[in-house]
Amino acid sequence: MSKPSTKPPSGMRDFLPTEVLRRRHVIDVIVRVYEAHGFAPLETPSIEHLSTLLGKYGDEGDQLLYRLLHRRDALARPLEQAASEGRVALESELADQGLRYDLTVPLARVVAQYQDLPRFFKRYQIQPVWRADRPGKGRFREFYQCDVDITGTTSMIAEAEVCSAVATVLGELGFEQFTIRLNHRELLRAMIRAAGIDEALEGTALVAVDKLDKIGRDGVVAELEQRGIASAAGQALLDILATATRDNAQLLAELRGQVDERGQRAIDALGELLELCAHNPAGAHLQVSPDLARGLGYYTGPIFEIAVPDLAGSLGGGGRYDDLVGMFGKQQVPAVGFSLGLERILVVMAERDMFPTQQFGPDLMLCWLGVPPAAVVGVATQLRAAGLEVEVFPDKAKLGKQLQYADADGVKARFAGILGDKELAAGELTIKHLSSGRQLTVPIAEIDRSRLAALASADE
Helix, strand or coil: CCCCCCCCCCCCCCCCCCHHHHHHHHHHHHHHHHHHCCEEECCCCCCCHHHHHCCCCHHHHHHHHEEEEHHHHHHHCHHHHHCCCCCHHHHHHCCCCEECCCHHHHHHHHHHCCCCCCCCCCEEEEEEECCCCCCCECCCCEEEEEEEEEEECCCHHHHHHHHHHHHHHHHHHCCCCCCEEEEEEEHHHHHHHCCCCCCCHHHHHHHHCHHHHHHHHHHHHHHHCCCCCHHHHHHHHHHCCCCCCCCHHHHHHHHHCCCHHHHHHHHHHHHHHHHCCCCCCCCEEEECCCCCCCCCCCEEEEEEEECCCCCCCCCEEEECCCHHHHCCCCCCCCCCEEEEECCCCHHHHHCCEEEEECCCCCEEEEEEHHHHHHHHHHHHHHHHHHHCEEEEECCCCCHHHHHHHHHCCCCCCCEEEEECCHHHHHHHEEEEECCCCCEEEEEHHHHCCCHHHHHHCCCC
16 A cells, blocks of 8 residues: 655645744734724634535536535445435435635625624635635635625725725735726626627626636637627627726726616716725725626626736635625625635735745744753743743753754744753853854843843844
């Protein structure tokens, strides 16, 4: 029997300490900004009922769901008996749950389940989701989404708030050049009607249009034909979508003359959102993009997507979904949200060297010679109580070996604390600044973060 592979499954990753700390840095910024905008935290289970997930994302999204197949109770009886009852019966027992595909559908379930939530429920959620997709650069099968959503209002202020939150996050992370692409599902539908495409084919047309940046104009026309849409109608639709002006007001004015009354109402909504965002951090980054489709089936109004130069794909997206909560309960609850893709952000920040200089190791490595281990533990506890990050060298070893380890890659302590029998008897610790080699013996009771900072600054 061959040895098991040490690699994680395709599309999944291990995160070593430096990567975890970088992720934590980004998440800390996101949490601080989201909470400053009045969003409260929410967490939901990784596993949802398939009935919760299916039928919310469109056919292509449903195909990417991870289904949980091997349930103990179902496997307790002979597989032959289950199979004899037919495939439907077997699947209903073995595949009635799945891993969540996004964080929006679970939110809709929560809003329908709990009646004591605030009327305007503003929540943020930062958790992993899973999609059985093909992995690629910045694309994984397990990845984190960082969502902000507002439920209970149709006011365009809600759109402005979620756009403000994500724009502020990107600005604080160091992104200077990014675009929040903006469109409206009703405007898209109006353009589809204007191209002569049957309303019954609107959904399938949107799925093809959403691939425009991936497969190009000719690829979209070919896929539209495969979906039963004539080439002439497909070409007409893409001609409308290809309006070239970059001025938002001029672009909306040009589109107004090409669409029906429903499309014009959508243009009015986009104009209102642009006006509101002129007063928040998102305004300078909004760009109306007629070709933006967003493939998920639950969007009903404005939709957004974040683009940065020299990156295929987006850093995040979202939109209004006024009908989704109603799928789980009797009452329709309007909602809008925006999701940042943590993995894409991390990839871009690493490539562009955008992370701040961080000290990944402990403040101090406690090295010891000729003293009882219990005394070493006691000193470490005292130093931690003073607010220091302290690692204890666990083995008996020569001092040189301990100091070499303290400065090794993957450890990189800023200081070494040397505890020998003389230091222990005097209640002192010899502190060595590892980058300069300078050292000083200090009473243990006086050692804190400010004392270490002073010692470090003296060497700079």
